[in-house]
Amino acid sequence: MDALTIHEAARTTGWSARMLRYIEQIGLVEPDRSASGYRQYGPGELQRLRTLRELLDEHDLGPADVAFALRLRRDGALRAGVDAWLEAEPSRPETVSAADWLRWEQEKHARLLGAAGAPTSTMETTTR
Amino acid sequence: MDALTIHEAARTTGWSARMLRYIEQIGLVEPDRSASGYRQYGPGELQRLRTLRELLDEHDLGPADVAFALRLRRDGALRAGVDAWLEAEPSRPETVSAADWLRWEQEKHARLLGAAGAPTSTMETTTR
DNA sequence: CAAACCTTGACAAACCGTTGGTAAGGTTCA
DNA sequence: TGAACCTTACCAACGGTTTGTCAAGGTTTG
Numbered sequence: 243m244d245a246l247t248i249h250e251a252a253r254t255t256g257w258s259a260r261m262l263r264y265i266e267q268i269g270l271v272e273p274d275r276s277a278s279g280y281r282q283y284g285p286g287e288l289q290r291l292r293t294l295r296e297l298l299d300e301h302d303l304g305p306a307d308v309a310f311a312l313r314l315r316r317d318g319a320l321r322a323g324v325d326a327w328l329e330a331e332p333s334r335p336e337t338v339s340a341a342d343w344l345r346w347e348q349e350k351h352a353r354l355l356g357a358a359g360a361p362t363s364t365m366e367t368t369t370r
Numbered sequence: 371m372d373a374l375t376i377h378e379a380a381r382t383t384g385w386s387a388r389m390l391r392y393i394e395q396i397g398l399v400e401p402d403r404s405a406s407g408y409r410q411y412g413p414g415e416l417q418r419l420r421t422l423r424e425l426l427d428e429h430d431l432g433p434a435d436v437a438f439a440l441r442l443r444r445d446g447a448l449r450a451g452v453d454a455w456l457e458a459e460p461s462r463p464e465t466v467s468a469a470d471w472l473r474w475e476q477e478k479h480a481r482l483l484g485a486a487g488a489p490t491s492t493m494e495t496t497t498r
Numbered sequence: 499c500a501a502a503c504c505t506t507g508a509c510a511a512a513c514c515g516t517t518g519g520t521a522a523g524g525t526t527c528a
Numbered sequence: 529t530g531a532a533c534c535t536t537a538c539c540a541a542c543g544g545t546t547t548g549t550c551a552a553g554g555t556t557t558g
Contacts, residue, residue: 247534260518263536268515278525280534290458297455301448304544306515310435311442311452320429324439327425330418375504388547391506396545406555408504432514434545 245274245282255291262291268309270294373402373410383419390419396437398422 251273252259265271266281271290273281283291297303314321379401380387393399394409399418401409411419425431442449 249533258517261516264516276525276534278534279536280525286458290455293455297451301445301451304515307438308452308455310438312456314439314442315456317429323425323429324436327418327421327436328440328443330414377503386547388549392546404504404555406504407506408555432545 245284246288248281248283251281251283251288251291255288256295257291265291265294265305268305269312270305270308373412374416376409376411379409379411379416379419383416384423385419393419393422393433396433397440398433398436 246254248259248262251257252262255262257265262271262281262283266273271287271294273283273287276282294305294308297308298305314324374382376387376390379385380390383390385393390399390409390411394401399415399422401411401415404410422433422436425436426433442452
């Protein structure tokens with residue numbers, strides 16, 4: 243056998259054993275298992291754990307942030323959707339389609355109608 | 371005047387006014403302001419708010435996830451760090467540097483010393 | 499002017515991420 | 529065998545996210 247157990251890995255990386263299980267649970271560092279189910283941390287996992295610590299400290303992140311970045315990397319549809327949304331960054335009018343302008347005009351119309359007639363509802367739109 | 375107020379924007383996008391302020395706070399949709407400080411939602415912002423809703427629903431995200439993706443996109447050092455960490459995905463021994471092997475050997479040595487002379491078996495060292 | 503907007507700021511509740519602990523039970527080894 | 533590991537599964541506490549509501553005060557407009 244050539245790998246550290248979870249508590250040994252914890253001691254040499256600075257994480258707690260509890261956190262090593264958590265980090266595995268969210269998919270960041272997944273050690274091999276022995277035949278009887280013991281986690282086996284090899285040099286690769288240890289390096290990953292140490293650099294993960296540095297990464298989190300350096301940029302003030304949580305493990306969940308890195309897990310989300312991992313999800314972004316693995317789920318192409320997610321990445322595409324997020325990228326597309328972020329692409330249309332500020333309120334650039336060029337990014338607005340003709341259909342949006344149409345809806346825009348309809349809304350302006352609705353506003354004028356609403357102001358003219360019925361008492362305006364002061365309730366905030368709550369949608370769950 | 372050609373833009374919607376916050377409550378009007380809320381009504382037409384399905385968000386609550388409170389959430390529009392929150393979404394602005396985390397940097398996702400930042401409307402212009404009138405001279406007196408009123409938020410002004412134009413067609414671009416309205417479209418962004420609608421597609422944001424779709425994005426979150428479709429992939430089961432929270433606003434903070436998208437905010438983190440935005441941070442990833444804007445902060446090059448952050449993106450580089452996260453990417454570098456994710457790059458070395460599984461426990462591929464090829465991704466382990468010589469320095470890591472050195473540290474690895476040192477650790478194995480320390481373990482053996484702690485076990486007070488167990489020859490082949492390299493199991494735990496109780497240090498509490 | 500006054501009603502009905504808007505602003506920021508604060509408090510609060512519900513949930514989740516993070517972390518520790520503990521209990522019940524299997525594994526290893528001196 | 530028994531001590532000292534390991535496993536999973538749960539409960540708990542603290543803090544951050546998400547959302548609502550309210551208060552004090554400025555703006556717009558009929």
